Amino acid sequence: MSIEYVVARPCAVKNDLGGDEAFLRACTWRLMARTAKREARKKNLRFEEVKLTHRIVSLDGVDQVVEPLSDILEEAARFEEKTGPCADCPACVLDETAGCFGTVGYPVTAEAEQWLYDRITGEVEPWAARGWREFWKGARADPARIALLRSKGDDFLEGKSAWGLTATSGGRPFTLNANELLAALFAAGSLKPADALMLLGLLGALDPDVDPEDEERPVIGVSEAENGETEEKLAFDIYPEPYDDPGICDLKAYLFALFFAAALGVELQVSL
Incomplete structure (x- = not known):
């Protein structure tokens, strides 16, 4: 499963x-x-x-x-x-x-789920926070599906608490809970490039400090200037570690695929 x-x-x-x-x-x-x-x-x-x-x-x-x-x-x-x-x-x-x-x-381990939440720092980039709010205006995903998985013992999600998280963004409170985060990642059916960038930014998975001489590192070009040139490049900033829980390895691979979908300008199709 x-x-x-x-x-x-x-x-x-x-x-x-x-x-x-x-x-x-x-x-x-x-x-x-x-x-x-x-x-x-x-x-x-x-x-x-x-x-x-x-x-x-x-x-x-x-x-x-x-x-x-x-x-x-x-x-x-x-x-x-x-x-x-x-x-x-x-x-x-x-x-x-x-x-x-x-x-x-499955099951997504409690350790892997905690790893996701720990990536949301105390200060969320304003553009990621705006994207998060826009995402939920469209009723794109239903956190009730994640709540259902939590209710099925340890078959799907080991973590039983959909606890909330409070951070700040541009001086304003920014809140979400565990079910909302997992629903946005996995229960929308498809994630557009803008959704992918928002989620990657929210999870601190993008590095703006890109060496222009490093041609091996995959990047996403964002923020086009009026003349059509790319003003900023963002690189994927999550790496596998030898001590990673298998569930964390799976999540890192998922975010890597999400990054490449955004870089290629295509959707990521997801089946929960």
């Missing part, structure tokens, strides 16, 4: 499969196939004997869909045959093939 996401850059693979949603489903099935094959081999089971249970979360509850492993393996094999163009794709940042796809594994 996991949160699945994909950098929604148009490509031949997605077009061949029928769009972003079909691509996301195919990547999910490939992941399920890899996991199930590994577990089946450990238990000396024949693949045709194995069935997988896939959980689908909605405000009405958690539904379970049972799929034979043999069907999933067939779908995964057909998908692998189509991934040749991934080698030259700039969105392929998380893996060698279909590297625009990633997951945040």
